[in-house]
Amino acid sequence: QVQLQESGPGLVKPSGTLSLTCAVSGGSISSSNWWSWVRQPPGKGLEWIGEIYHSGSTNYNPSLKSRVTISVDKSKNQFSLKLSSVTAADTAVYYCARGYYYGSGSYRRNWFDPWGQGTLVTVSS
């Protein structure tokens, strides 16, 4: 079955760029799925960051769009997240997840399964 594994630095300095990679195993990133990043500040709820399709098409959370870039590397079966100009408010556990997404009208089917184990990124000097 598909498994996802996040990797990247656990500490980023304020105003720097957070960079994470999600390796996909047990399946192809070129399947008919969208690949997402979701984060969770310590003790708080879940926030969707953005997603990418294997074609390179992306969608981002409007609240983060100006700072986020998600890319895909099909040769390595992985996708990546870059979040620029980070502050302490960006400290969170970052998860990658496979997304099922259908529809384009008023109602859209969407869920995430499976998820990676998550990686804690702390923004601090």
Next chain:
Amino acid sequence: EIVLTQSPATLSLSPGERATLSCRASQSVSSYLAWYQQKPGQAPRLLIYDASNRATGIPARFSGSGSGTDFTLTISSLEPEDFAVYYCQQRSNWPTFGPGTKVDIK
């Protein structure tokens, strides 16, 4: 943006009891709502998609219902491993999650 609210914030129950969790959307999401379970230190796990479809490997004691703006996740008889936080999720223009309901041991 569609906002999801979940109630109650905390549900204190004993093993074997029935748990009823509510998720309300600020406007209709049809039947396109998902539920997740998250245990401490773990990633969320998909339980239910499209309001009422159990994900692969999810026990039958978990069931989902509802449409439009009001949804319910029911755990028919709580097992010790079911004490966790539960989130609902929808997608209108982008995915959003509810704030969660914590089910803890009474």
